[in-house]
Amino acid sequence: MGSHVGLGANPPVGECGGKDQVSHTTGINKIPKGENTMFEDKVLICRDCGREFTFTAGEQEFYAEKGFQNEPVRCRECRNNRKNASRSENREMHDAVCAECGAPTKVPFLPRNDKPIYCSACFAKHRAQR
Numbered sequence: 001m002g003s004h005v006g007l008g009a010n011p012p013v014g015e016c017g018g019k020d021q022v023s024h025t026t027g028i029n030k031i032p033k034g035e036n037t038m039f040e041d042k043v044l045i046c047r048d049c050g051r052e053f054t055f056t057a058g059e060q061e062f063y064a065e066k067g068f069q070n071e072p073v074r075c076r077e078c079r080n081n082r083k084n085a086s087r088s089e090n091r092e093m094h095d096a097v098c099a100e101c102g103a104p105t106k107v108p109f110l111p112r113n114d115k116p117i118y119c120s121a122c123f124a125k126h127r128a129q130r
């Protein structure tokens with residue numbers, strides 16, 4: 001099990017030939033005032049939940065600044081969900097029984113006898129106790 005954390009954010013893009021975009025233009029590309037942005041809000045479809053979400057001009061600018069080539073494929077909500085879930089998502093979950101309340105629970109590791117397993121509620125309780 002190579003525990004490679006998949007950050008599926010940026011699949012490598014097959015680049016054919018680099019078009020060099022020189023950003024150090026000497027005044028040729030001055031954007032006239034009044035039209036201060038070349039970005040417009042864009043509506044994209046979230047890959048996860050299928051809902052429409054807005055890729056705002058501000059975000060596009062941010063992406064462009066960072067040099068990201070890919071548009072976001074998920075809405076903000078799903079991105080956050082993934083971030084939160086990504087730690088356990090790729091793991092196999094094992095059934096276990098809470099040592100405290102006896103409730104069935106799942107743990108991301110193989111339960112061992114020498115360690116008590118707690119359900120998330122009891123686990124939180126135990127952590128809060130100290």
Ligand SMILES: [Zn+2]
Pocket residue numbers: 046047048049050051074075076077078079
């Ligand atoms: Zn979504």
Ligand SMILES: [Zn+2]
Pocket residue numbers: 098099100101102103118119120121122123
């Ligand atoms: Zn419990």
